[in-house]
Amino acid sequence: MLLSPMDIAAPSASWHQIVEPRLSEARVELWLYCQTMAEPMLSGNKWMKLQYHIKLIQQQQYRGLVTFGGPFSNHLAACAAVAKLNKINAIAYVRTDNIDLNNPTLAYCQGQGMQLIAIDRQTYRQRQQQTFLGLITKRHPDHLLVPEGGSSVLGAQGIADLNLTDTPAGRADVIATASASGGTVAGLIMAASRASPAANAVKEVIGLAVVNDDALTEKITVLLKTADVKSFPWRIITTAAEHRYAKCPQQHIDFCCQFTKQHGIAVEPVYTGRALYKLYQMIGAGEFAPGSRISFFHTGGLQGVAGLRYRDLINPQQYRLLSSTKAG
Ligand SMILES: Cc1ncc(COP(=O)(O)O)c(C=O)c1O
Numbered sequence: 038m039l040l041s042p043m044d045i046a047a048p049s050a051s052w053h054q055i056v057e058p059r060l061s062e063a064r065v066e067l068w069l070y071c072q073t074m075a076e077p078m079l080s081g082n083k084w085m086k087l088q089y090h091i092k093l094i095q096q097q098q099y100r101g102l103v104t105f106g107g108p109f110s111n112h113l114a115a116c117a118a119v120a121k122l123n124k125i126n127a128i129a130y131v132r133t134d135n136i137d138l139n140n141p142t143l144a145y146c147q148g149q150g151m152q153l154i155a156i157d158r159q160t161y162r163q164r165q166q167q168t169f170l171g172l173i174t175k176r177h178p179d180h181l182l183v184p185e186g187g188s189s190v191l192g193a194q195g196i197a198d199l200n201l202t203d204t205p206a207g208r209a210d211v212i213a214t215a216s217a218s219g220g221t222v223a224g225l226i227m228a229a230s231r232a233s234p235a236a237n238a239v240k241e242v243i244g245l246a247v248v249n250d251d252a253l254t255e256k257i258t259v260l261l262k263t264a265d266v267k268s269f270p271w272r273i274i275t276t277a278a279e280h281r282y283a284k285c286p287q288q289h290i291d292f293c294c295q296f297t298k299q300h301g302i303a304v305e306p307v308y309t310g311r312a313l314y315k316l317y318q319m320i321g322a323g324e325f326a327p328g329s330r331i332s333f334f335h336t337g338g339l340q341g342v343a344g345l346r347y348r349d350l351i352n353p354q355q356y357r358l359l360s361s362t363k364a365g
Pocket residue numbers: 081082111112186188215216217218219220221222308309336337338339
């Protein structure tokens with residue numbers, strides 16, 4: 038039986054205008070697009086990137102999926118949740134020396150029935166190489182291989198079902214989001230390039246890279262080429278080159294807590310908060326013309342807050358704030 042997205046957990050989308058003196062001073066409008074699901078692990082960009090993988094698994098009668106991720110990965114948690122809901126198998130190759138079941142993400146994944154296989158960092162680096170992927174496919178021939186982050190063409194096409202272009206106040210000039218494996222930005226570019234009639238077009242899509250990955254632009258370019266997307270203005274901006282992925286410097290944590298308190302929408306310092314911090318810097322530096330309307334996709338990721346507390350990257354008070362505030 039083919040399950041529709043609605044059968045799994047109905048997505049609920051909402052727009053929130055962020056009103057603050059530093060935005061009005063720059064004469065920039067900022068809108069957050071939030072997508073929450075009955076199953077919180079699938080909120081944000083998660084269900085959107087997985088939906089067509091699940092359809093394919095059902096159509097082709099695979100037993101399940103096999104995928105990759107770090108030990109605190111939102112993607113792994115989402116795959117575990119979606120597999121359980123659809124009664125399919127889930128196998129994950131986890132970038133870690135041993136499977137620590139005190140880690141809240143891995144404990145959750147295992148609790149959903151996901152099979153967790155530890156692989157060391159060096160082997161994990163091969164996750165995009167054809168020979169390595171060939172071996173994995175041979176080892177799990179009846180499972181669909183879902184790339185890290187769900188960033189395949191199917192993942193990007195799922196994101197392209199979203200409309201980030203039309204805010205409640207009218208057409209956005211800029212669409213922005215956090216970017217890591219590239220599928221989310223690729224999907225937003227696909228959607229914006231379809232949606233924009235020349236006279237009233239979105240001017241650009243901006244991916245705020247939370248990873249220091251020189252290959253990210255190329256990965257997105259490949260996804261767009263494979264999906265035959267016509268040219269559209271987009272760029273990748275590095276958020277904080279001096280901080281590695283998920284390092285969560287104090288200023289990002291403080292920003293997240295302040296934003297969450299002030300606006301009643303939780304953001305976390307690995308993805309959405311890190312990206313918004315950079316976006317605010319760009320706004321403050323006058324990088325957007327006065328009168329610009331920016332639409333920002335809140336990609337979720339709040340399951341990761343428990344892992345931040347587990348690693349002592351945030352204190353108990355910060356944990357309570359970020360884990361008890363809604364995601365949109
Ligand atoms: C919460 C969150 N935001 C943003 C991203 C970045 O999306 P992508 O990997 O498609 O670039 C991810 C990773 O999937 C994520 O977990």
